[in-house]
Amino acid sequence: MPDRSLWPLSLSACTTVTALGAGIAPLRAALHARQGGLRPSDFPGGPEDIWVGRVPGLEAVELPPELAGFACRNNRLAELALRSDGFAEAVAAARERHGAARIAVVLGTSTAGIEETEQAYRGRSADGALPASFDYARTHDLQSLPLFVRARLGLRGPAFAVSTACTSGARAMLDGAALIAAGLADAVVAGGVDSLCRLTLHGFGSLELLSRNRPTRPCAADRDGISIGEAAGLVLLQRPKDAPAGAPLLLGGGASSDGHHMSSPHPEGLGAVTAMRAALEAAGLGPEAVDYVNLHGTGTRANDAMEDRAVHHLFGDRTPCSSTKGWTGHALGASGAVEAVIAALCIEDGLVPGCLGVEALDPEFRSAVATANAARPVRRVASNSFGFGGSNCCLVIGQAA
Template sequence: MTLPPRRPFGVAITGLGLVTAAGIDAETGWERVCSGQATASRDPELAGLPVDFSCRVPDFDAGALLGAGSAWRLDRFTQLAMVAARQAVADAGLDPDTWDGTRVGVVVGNSLGGTATLELQYRRFLEDAPKSVSPLMIPMGMSNMVAGYLAIDVKAFGPSMVTATACASGATAIGLARDLLRSGACDVVLAGGTESALTRATITGLQRMGGLSGRGEDPAGASRPFDAARDGFVAAEGAGILVLERPEDARARGASAYAHVVGFGSSSDAYHATAPDPSGAGMERALRAALADAGVGPDEVDHVNAHGTSTPLNDVTEGRVLRRVLGGRPLVTSTKGVTGHPLAAAGAVEAGFTALALHHGVVPPTANLEQLDPEIDVDVATGAATAAAMEIAVSTSLGFGGHNAALVLSAA
């Protein structure tokens, strides 16, 4: 059964909060991404492991940013999201003390939860007996609690939930948030993703499954999306939160928008636990669904912020799909060359960068891309940031489990 197409519906991005290895705010992160300067470096917390480098958020002081009384009871993945959410709300010119919280929702993508907390408390359990385990272990470690804590912090009494589609989680959250606004269930939704899983056990697990780059002699050059010499991704942490509203509501209160989210598509490969379907059929379905949802033709897309993980399988598959669906016209980039791969936060962070690209008319370069893989036949931005007139952009996300998601954004 084929469902009839829905009338195109766009939501305004009126606030951005980006906390990444490129910077602790959207402006700093955008400047670093446009510089093409990679952030990966040796990580003292991973010393002695086969992969001892990552992309951590620099100089992140949760106590200073959130207050010591709040920060100590939150795992880092929630701390990052809360800082990003406060930034986004302030950027949108909204005030939780005066808005109608019953009309405000929260949708956040997360995959691994509070791994740092869970690993620490398990060590205490093994070494010091049960009485040393924190009574906050469960609320700090549960994935859903990031949405719960954000709702508490910003007095959002509407729907509050977490999406878990691995590295597509942030994009999935934005798509679901848009549906909450379309349905009339909410007037404002805080949507995005967060992840902080740079622990010794998690990094070891990713390394053992063959996902990570082994370029230990050159960490800064390890994340190299679409490059012929890529050998895996660089694990990162980060959070991206977007404030979404119906455009007419934003205009009514005099707010401006960075861009509009006008289309969303998702699909499942139903192929393999961790490897993408080499045919790209699942990703293609998600991308075509997003374009149809937006009422946009493939030849109208000007820019793509690709998933571009720097893994051998993902980049070839994604490149083939982009060529097959969009042709050679869009200017493609992967900001993971700078930020590394923030896992569940990736789709939201990259949606934020895509909105900024439309807003500024600039496409960031793909860091560390020295020689394009000959199997990838798309126009990839390299070297320096490129000024470009753009109306329509796409952000793609893929995740373990065969999850695919695509967002279509339009200039405001």
């Protein structure tokens, strides 16, 4: 049985940065206007016939001078998120309430600072030595991200990275909840940050998983793959008694690892079903209590088909579902956190955002995939994240019963 003592937790502050811009406002506007942030790739050294979700102006973001040693694309993305939506100020207020040592940082990432090492490799000397200025620990290493964010926010609690492929951002929120339940923290800065790099773009290209010459089209009959994006999604988890009134709630979460294949999901979605069922049980809810399912929905043939089977198994054809990656691209380790923020927006605005770019839905799909926006009451959202290696997560976000 799930440990109901963990739940619910409040998302007492939220922020996100995507290709649509910094902060929640441009994301919200784009969802309502059905205007995506994907563009033909101009990322240096990447494939030339793909679309990506590149954050505008990211290269010009500067870290505070005392933290300049952490400068890399991924930490610049985190810095931009910390400056948005009053997030750093909300954490400062929580620090005053709980103390710096009682606030943890748990952040997901898959690329971390790989792009910084790519630049260092291109700048190596004639004898192959990397530049003397290259600082692997503070720029590339997975732990660079949580250490930077902890220092930037003046915190002293536990800080660690989660890297479970494309579930990292969602999994970080579950691990943050566990820290609070264990009495190791009173609040947690959780979420995910992932940035564009050549390794990721060419790696997915070598797997023949990238959509070519047009943006990704999750759930479409003619879908042909992923569009990679970069993004940051951060939340401040606290017990509801410590959070602002009316803040959205993380009602429960579930995870599984089916280990079916290194890069392919189980065709019947057994691990996905297990994670969704565990999330509902943790929240004390049945499938009928969920008003919208935010699909992982990458736009690949196999992943979308698997998820349709899994969602139909639990929710039938009653509950509307869709993927929002047509707006942001697949932000890998940040996607689960970004989509948790999107779930909160859908609840606040009464919005079911239909998949972008779908002219014809896959005729074999049986779940209730939305392809146009719908205004309707949304009290609870199940948000799915699945990753390489059989990692599966589901978060249930919404209002209390």
